[in-house]
Amino acid sequence: MRIKSYDSGRSAEKLVEAAHGALLSDGAYLMPAAVTTSCLGLEEDAWNRFRTHWEALSTDKYASKRGTRRQRRYGWFSFVAATGQTGLRPQVSFVQPENSNPLYIGVDRSFEPLTESFVADPVFRAVLQLLGRLATALDDAAVWDAKVHPFRVIASAGADGLPTPEGVHRDGVTLVSSLLVGRRNAAGGDSSVVGPKGTPLLTTTLREPGDLLIGDDRRTLHGVSPVRPVDRSRPAYRDVLVVTFAPA
Template sequence: MTTAVAHTVALDAVRSLAGPGGHLMPSAALSTLAGVSAGDWARFAAHWDELTLDTYMADGGTYRYRRYGQFELDAQGELTLLPHAPYRQESEINPLNGGIERFLDPLTDSFAGDPVLRSVLVELGRIFTAVDGTRNWNVKLHPYRINASADEQGQPAPEGRHRDGVTFITSLMINRTNVTGGESGVYTDEGDHLLTTTLSEPGDLLLGDDRRTLHSVTPVQPADPDLAGHRDVLVIAYTAR
């Protein structure tokens, strides 16, 4: 039964990405596909406590913590962690923070080797190969913590509605603590709305064909203004080799 369900989960994603270009995969579906339990998600979330301040925010914000790293994923489903390097987007893609090399802290060894991460990356690669025909991928990983307080709201997508200049883009919910907002939207190039969702459960996943769609996320604020809050996500970008 689990194998049949996993096949259906993957097929639904393939159809949506090959069609409109956006797809929401609820936590239960991804957990079945990747063989991840609720306890696994909770353990995996601890890596987000090791993120460091992003000092490259052109809006002056101090709300974003992150790390960065990249893998190669080959046709056999083998992942190879690449040497750490600066992250760069051109300003045409990211008008806020693009046009420079950003020397971000690398992924920790424990994060890069985590079995939850590796299972998710391989299963997503299979979905994207089924859509695109590409068998080898560059996979860039962006674990983010967006903090929110009474003094500063958090901006998960400070550049507004955008694309990332890759082949497929995903946003994986890890945890939400004392925050409201954070509504994700996916749109066509012409601005037509494809879907809107608020990722809320650990393992909720939003997927998009970055060549044909734009995406955005609304700001987050603390639900209880007397306490700080945060939104933890893993953005994963697949670029065809």
């Protein structure tokens, strides 16, 4: 798939329409950081402020049991298509649906909730609104469930970081997204999207805060290669925000 180039003269509305078209035609789309920032109406330094929430994540004990160093939190929101209204739902266990992540199908996993400051952050609120608009290109559901997962994958000289230890997979939703918030001392972490029969559709490395990869999870599968430290004397970090949308 050829990655569409960014035209700095286009309005945010036109940029969202371009993403809509790519999702419908190709099943996946890479929104470069400059486009994401424009669509969200943010200043570039907003990503540095937003990234501080990743210092308050908790250890993912389920990943640790499989030898993966990962930190995360979790939240569940509603999104009303007609109005764009969002609401935080009560915290419950996270369960992946059938025909999705093979490591955790049917497993109830309990994660620490999103912090109040994260939920109230204007960057997060803008991201949720943007992704809700993109989801409506794929389905005409009146109300959507949005599952929100801030992740930090940690790598060291003795252990690669595994963003997707399950390999290439589906999440069992309609829209899946991965927003890069930051990378430190990290090599690798290449994202790939393939068709149902494994046909490569898109391969990229999210490098700039604001790089956003979105996909139609019903038509595609996705995975991320291991992360390694550039300087092997220091840990490597890959901070992303994964948000999925499915009809409520």
